[in-house]
Amino acid sequence: MRIPCVDAGLISPLVQLLNSKDQEVLLQTGRALGNICYDSHEGRSAVDQAGGAQIVIDHLRSLCSITDPANEKLLTVFCGMLMNYSNENDSLQAQLINMGVIPTLVKLLGIHCQNAALTEMCLVAFGNLAELESSKEQFASTNIAEELVKLFKKQIEHDKREMIFEVLAPLAENDAIKLQLVEAGLVECLLEIVQQKVDSDKEDDITELKTGSDLMVLLLLGDESMQKLFEGGKGSVFQRVLSWIPSNNHQLQLAGALAIANFARNDGNCIHMVDNGIVEKLMDLLDRHVEDGNVTVQHAALSALRNLAIPVINKAKMLSAGVTETVLKFLKSEMPPVQFKLLGTLRMLIDAQAEAAEQLGKNVKLVERLVEWCEAKDHAGVMGESNRLLSALIRHSKSKDVIKTIVQSGGIKHLVTMATSEHVIMQNEALVALALIAALELGTAEKDLESAKLVQILHRLLADERSAPEIKYNSMVLICALMGSESLHKEVQDLAFLDVVSKLRSHENKSVAQQASLTEQRLTVES
Numbered sequence: 195m196r197i198p199c200v201d202a203g204l205i206s207p208l209v210q211l212l213n214s215k216d217q218e219v220l221l222q223t224g225r226a227l228g229n230i231c232y233d234s235h236e237g238r239s240a241v242d243q244a245g246g247a248q249i250v251i252d253h254l255r256s257l258c259s260i261t262d263p264a265n266e267k268l269l270t271v272f273c274g275m276l277m278n279y280s281n282e283n284d285s286l287q288a289q290l291i292n293m294g295v296i297p298t299l300v301k302l303l304g305i306h307c308q309n310a311a312l313t314e315m316c317l318v319a320f321g322n323l324a325e326l327e328s329s330k331e332q333f334a335s336t337n338i339a340e341e342l343v344k345l346f347k348k349q350i351e352h353d354k355r356e357m358i359f360e361v362l363a364p365l366a367e368n369d370a371i372k373l374q375l376v377e378a379g380l381v382e383c384l385l386e387i388v389q390q391k392v393d394s395d396k397e398d399d400i401t402e403l404k405t406g407s408d409l410m411v412l413l414l415l416g417d418e419s420m421q422k423l424f425e426g427g428k429g430s431v432f433q434r435v436l437s438w439i440p441s442n443n444h445q446l447q448l449a450g451a452l453a454i455a456n457f458a459r460n461d462g463n464c465i466h467m468v469d470n471g472i473v474e475k476l477m478d479l480l481d482r483h484v485e486d487g488n489v490t491v492q493h494a495a496l497s498a499l500r501n502l503a504i505p506v507i508n509k510a511k512m513l514s515a516g517v518t519e520t521v522l523k524f525l526k527s528e529m530p531p532v533q534f535k536l537l538g539t540l541r542m543l544i545d546a547q548a549e550a551a552e553q554l555g556k557n558v559k560l561v562e563r564l565v566e567w568c569e570a571k572d573h574a575g576v577m578g579e580s581n582r583l584l585s586a587l588i589r590h591s592k593s594k595d596v597i598k599t600i601v602q603s604g605g606i607k608h609l610v611t612m613a614t615s616e617h618v619i620m621q622n623e624a625l626v627a628l629a630l631i632a633a634l635e636l637g638t639a640e641k642d643l644e645s646a647k648l649v650q651i652l653h654r655l656l657a658d659e660r661s662a663p664e665i666k667y668n669s670m671v672l673i674c675a676l677m678g679s680e681s682l683h684k685e686v687q688d689l690a691f692l693d694v695v696s697k698l699r700s701h702e703n704k705s706v707a708q709q710a711s712l713t714e715q716r717l718t719v720e721s
Contacts, residue, residue, distance in 0.1 A: 205230065205240035212249045220253070221268050228275035238279055238286060247290060250276055254298050259305060266309050269302065273315035281322060291329050295319075300336040307345055317357045324364035333365055339374035346383055352398040359405045366409060372416035376423060381431050384410045392443055400445075407449035410435075414456035424457050427466040432457065439475045444488050447479060451494035458501035468508045473499070477520045484523045489532060492524060496535035503542035513543060513550050525563050530573040537567070537579035544590050555587035555596030561603045568608040581612040582620060585627040597635040606631070606642035613651055618662045621655075625668035632675035640679045649676065649685040656694045663703040670695065670706075670713040677720050692717050 208230075211223040227246055230237040241247065250272050257265055276295065280286040303316040320338070323329045342358055342365075349355045362380070365371045375381075387406040391399040414420045423431040435457075438450030454472060458464045467473075476495050483492050499521070503512055517539070524536050544551040554560055567580035584605050587596055600606065609631075612624035628648065631639045655661050655669045673691060676682040695717060698710035 205237070205246075206244045209241065209244035209246040209249065212246065212253070217264060217268060221271055224250070224268065224271040224275045228271065228278045231275065231278040233278075233281075238283065241279060242286065242289075247276065247279055247286075248293055251290070251293050251295050251298060254295075254302065258298065258302050261305065266306055266312055269306070270309075270312045270315055273299070273302075273312065273319060277315065277319055277322065284326060287323055287326055288328055291323060291326065291332060294332075296323060296329060296332040296338075297336050300333075300338050300341060303345070304337070304341050307341070307348075313345065314357065317361055320361040321357075321364070324361055330365070330368040330371065334368060334370040334374070338365065339371060339378040339380070343375065343378040343380050343383065346380070352402060355402065356405070359409065362409060363405075363412070366412045369416040369418065372413050372419040373422070376413055376419045381410065381413065381423060385431065385434055388438075388446065392441070392446065403443075404445050407438075407445060411449050411452045411456060414453055417459070420456055420459065421463075424463055427463070427470060436472070436475070439479050444491060447491050448488070448494050451476065451479065451491060451498050455494060455498040455501050458498060458504075461505040464502050464505050464508055468502055468511055473502065473512055473515050473517060476502075477515070477517065480520050480523070489529045492527070492529075493531045493535055496521065496524070496532065496539050500535060500539040500542050503539060506546065509543055509545065509547050509550075513547060518543060518550065518554065522557075522560065525560060530570070530576050533567060533570075534573070534575045534579055537564075537576065537583050541579065541583045541586050544586055546590060548591055548593075551587050551590035552593045552596055555591050555593060556599055558599060558603065561587075561599050561605065565600075565603045565605045565608065568605070578615075578617075578620065581608055581615075582623060585609060585612065585623040588627040588630050589623065592630060592634070594634050597631050598638055601631075601635070601638050601642060604642075606639055607646040610643065610646035610648045610651060613648075613655070618665065621662075621665050622668060625665065625672055629668065629672045629675050632672060632678070636675070636678050640681065643676070643679075644681055644685070649673075649682060649689060653689045653691060653694065656691070656698065663701070663706050666698060666701070666706050667703075667709050670698075670709045674713055674716050677716065683720065686717070 205227075208223055208226055211219055212227075214220055214223070227241055227250075231241055254269060254272055257269060276290060280290055299316050299319055303313060306312045320333075324333065342362060346355065346358050346362075349358065362375070366375060384406045387402055388410075391403040391406075394400070394403075414423065423429055425432065435450055435453040438446040439454070441447055441450070454467065454476065458467060476498055480487075480492065480495050483495075499512070499517060502508055503517070521536055521539050521543075524532055527533055527536070540554065544554060561584075564580045564584050567576050568584065570576045570580070584600060588600065600609075609624050609627055613621055613628065615621050615624070628643075632643075652669045652673055655665055661669075673686060673695075676686065692714065695710050695713050699707055699714065701707045701710060
């Protein structure tokens with residue numbers, strides 16, 4: 195029926211009727227246009243060409259403040275018409291945003307919040323528009339946060355609250371709106387929901403508990419909103435979230451651990467939390483999830499520990515609290531997200547901690563697992579973190595025993611491959627570790643370095659103009675260290691390194707140029 199209306203040329207006259215002063219005519223015209231636009235590309239296109247959307251928005255704007263029932267009915271129909279017009283169509287939604295529909299609808303919601311049908315229409319429209327990135331700025335310039343929180347506090351029915359949640363979630367992805375929602379008191383509402391629903395086994399309550407606690411965690415992703423709620427570690431919100439971690443409810447454990455990971459995004463917060471016993475709470479939580487544990491809780495708690503381990507002052511405290519022992523219980527995990535966070539946590543903990551790095555580097559089970567994960571081609575993150583931890587164990591321990599363990603476990607080839615990574619930081623870490631191996635245990639590693647074709651790789655790195663200065667520098671340091679091995683020395687001579695190195699003497703980076711002169715002298719003397 196819709197396409198014949200378009201073909202018959204009825205759309206333009208209908209849109210003209212929107213200029214009528216008669217409320218009944220406007221009502222019926224709005225309904226007709228809403229029906230024509232419903233799920234019909236042709237209908238929407240015709241309304242668009244006739245300029246119908248702008249006229250409807252102008253009506254909403256001018257009628258917004260009138261609260262009599264007849265007017266509210268008309269406003270509801272016009273909102274419905276705009277929804278049918280733009281539903282699941284990004285370009286038409288963007289058009290409505292440019293026409294200023296958002297501030298108009300927010301004002302409408304504020305004035306007519308007692309009208310259930312109109313409120314529902316506004317919420318559905320917000321839910322659709324909020325998915326568009328371009329809408330967030332406009333929403334942030336209105337008092338949408340205040341209106342939604344006010345509305346949320348009044349709702350008792352699950353379905354109504356669910357509708358508001360569906361608007362809040364996409365809006366809360368915007369940092370400015372996160373802060374507005376926190377200031378409008380949303381967090382207190384969410385904490386109340388958690389308290390009410392935590393012991394219920396009704397499906398609706400379980401859903402609401404999850405949605406509420408997830409939204410709470412999302413609000414903490416904004417730096418300003420997170421800091422406001424942390425309140426120097428004394429905030430009531432922070433204290434309530436802490437109480438979720440020892441809870442028996444997996445959803446709350448998860449939200450609590452994720453919230454701690456979000457609070458742990460600056461050194462001050464991390465230091466305060468470690469000094470106030472949060473590490474022990476997270477370790478207890480992980481201990482509850484070792485055997486057949488909840489993977490999302492494991493992942494979240496490890497994320498929190500990793501973030502807490504970033505400040506230098508926290509590392510020794512966390513090591514003496516036994517964090518590595520707790521983390522190593524998850525070595526047998528077959529879940530890549532857990533493996534990834536486990537590796538990141540250990541790498542953070544041993545940074546500049548020689549004793550811990552040596553202890554872990556001599557742990558054969560750990561090193562063998564790392565070597566295995568270095569081949570996890572389906573999981574680039576796990577593969578990358580395994581390589582980085584392998585290198586870190588050598589760099590921070592500078593221990594012969596650690597190097598021997600890594601050689602015996604077959605780790606050398608992975609460090610050589612890591613030197614060819616597309617990430618400069620990883621290349622660098624690999625080259626420094628390899629230089630330490632060459633300086634401390636060249637005899638032990640010699641055969642593995644040969645079969646991994648290290649010398650050819652170094653030649654390629656030095657000859658490649660795209661190699662970063664620090665890569666060229668560390669490659670030359672490594673070449674000099676390899677001269678102590680007869681077989682590797684011969685490979686260096688066969689590849690005519692002198693030509694490549696002598697060109698680098700005029701490199702714009704002074705350190706590279708100086709190292710090139712030293713390397714050239716060494717190659718000349720040893721040739």
